Amino acid sequence: MFIIDVTLKSTPMALSVQRKTAEGAKALYQQILDALRNGNPTVLELTCEQQVEKTIGILVSEISAVQMAEKSSTATASGRPPGFFALAE
Template identity: 55%
Template structure:
């Protein structure tokens, strides 16, 4: 499962959705990136594959960052903190 996290201006926590395949996650990433580059205040609507009832709509001009991370599904996780400001452990 892949998580796509969107950082929104003046918002403390990222909005996130999930995709089952890396290709689908990359397609969402490219769609959002194109909308960010356009500079138009269009609204992007995204649905989550992990939780089908989860939908988000965000004005493209308010998105300040996007990140894709892979979730391994284990209880312990990979040891990495999700988000843009996670520190790499060495």
């Protein structure tokens, strides 16, 4: 399973969707990057392959970062999901 995290401007929390294959994850990652480069479409609608009822609509102008990572047992074993940063306790 692959996770695509999208971080929005002025929002500390990332929005995530999942893809079952590396090809599907890379295609979605590239779609988001293309939208960031040219501004079209202005709204991206993303769906999740693990939670099929999950749909996210994002204004492209509000995206500050995108990340693709493979979901692994080591990330869940440490208690921290993959992401852009960790908050100090």
